[in-house]
Amino acid sequence: MKVMEKLLHIIATPREEESRTLRVTASFLEPFRSSHPDWVIEELDLFKETLPSLTMKRVDGKYVLLGGKDLYGELKEAWQEIIAHIERFMSADAYLISTPMWNFSIPYLLKQYIDIIVQPKFLFRYTEKGVEGLAKNRKMIVITSRGGEYATPETKNADLQEPYLRLIFGFVGITDITFIIAQPMDMGAEVQEAKIRQAQEKAEKLARSF
Ligand SMILES: Cc1cc2nc3c(=O)[nH]c(=O)nc-3n(C[C@H](O)[C@H](O)[C@H](O)COP(=O)(O)O)c2cc1C
Numbered sequence: 573m574k575v576m577e578k579l580l581h582i583i584a585t586p587r588e589e590e591s592r593t594l595r596v597t598a599s600f601l602e603p604f605r606s607s608h609p610d611w612v613i614e615e616l617d618l619f620k621e622t623l624p625s626l627t628m629k630r631v632d633g634k635y636v637l638l639g640g641k642d643l644y645g646e647l648k649e650a651w652q653e654i655i656a657h658i659e660r661f662m663s664a665d666a667y668l669i670s671t672p673m674w675n676f677s678i679p680y681l682l683k684q685y686i687d688i689i690v691q692p693k694f695l696f697r698y699t700e701k702g703v704e705g706l707a708k709n710r711k712m713i714v715i716t717s718r719g720g721e722y723a724t725p726e727t728k729n730a731d732l733q734e735p736y737l738r739l740i741f742g743f744v745g746i747t748d749i750t751f752i753i754a755q756p757m758d759m760g761a762e763v764q765e766a767k768i769r770q771a772q773e774k775a776e777k778l779a780r781s782f
Contacts, residue, residue: 576612579604580664584671584682586619592717592768596754597670599772600715604779614664618681624653626687637692657685658694666711666782667746669737673718677732686740695744705745711782712741712749715775717768719758750778 581601585591601613624630633647633654643651671682689695696705714737722731734751741749754771757764 576610577608577665578663579608579611579613579666579668580661581613581615581668581670582682582685583615583617583619584669584679584685587672591670591672592754592757592764593670593672593715595768596717596752596771596775597668597715600668600713600752600775600779602779603776604782607780608782611665614660616660618679618685623681623684623688624657625684630654634691637694654688654691655694658689658691661689662694662707664710667713669712669714671714671716671733673716673722673731673733676730677736690740690744703743705743707741708745710746710748712746713752713778713782714749715752715771717754717757717771719756721756721759723755752778 581597583594585593588594604611605613627650629647629650633643633651636643636647669682671678674680677683692698695707696703698704714734716733718733720727722728734753738749741747752771752774754767756767
């Protein structure tokens with residue numbers, strides 16, 4: 573019987589103590605820990621992990637699954653690491669992603685992780701009614717910081733991060749996604765501190781009401 577609930581914390585910045593995103597994240601995690609003693613927080617630091625690369629054989633496996641067949645023989649073997657990542661992802665009840673904006677979108681290792689776990693039969697399937705996400709009923713929080721600001725109608729178009737994350741995780745069934753955004757970070761130290769503080773306040777509040 574499952575007793576503890578699990579929050580999978582996916583870190584997608586290499587900047588450790590220097591990270592603005594992780595400063596805001598700390599303001600979520602501290603109150604979350606004390607207000608949710610029945611939750612386990614598991615950390616997946618993408619810049620410290622060696623993620624499997626999608627070789628020809630591993631991609632072949634995806635097409636086998638898309639064709640409605642099961643993995644067999646050496647494909648099954650080649651997929652062991654992929655399946656371990658999928659199982660780890662699916663074992664969580666909720667997700668916290670800490671990611672900066674990189675080149676208007678997400679850092680490449682977060683994209684690699686998404687390419688690894690979003691697999692047919694595991695995270696989604698095709699039905700007569702269309703695509704069905706298999707990671708339903710799980711909440712997600714995305715904490716992010718950006719050098720610039722993407723809040724006005726003119727600049728919003730350049731934000732390919734939030735729409736992409738909502739699209740891909742919505743595709744696998746995760747539609748309850750809250751973003752906490754610290755921006756702009758690179759327009760002077762005073763603005764940076766004020767915006768980090770604002771985001772930290774939101775993060776603290778969210779941790780308690782989660
Ligand atoms: C490789 C790279 C690409 C970046 N691209 C963008 C970008 O497209 N837009 C933006 O506003 N900031 C960009 N930035 C700035 C970061 O989003 C910003 O400094 C953020 O606060 C970094 O978060 P961190 O301190 O948690 O790593 C980029 C930074 C790096 C290192």
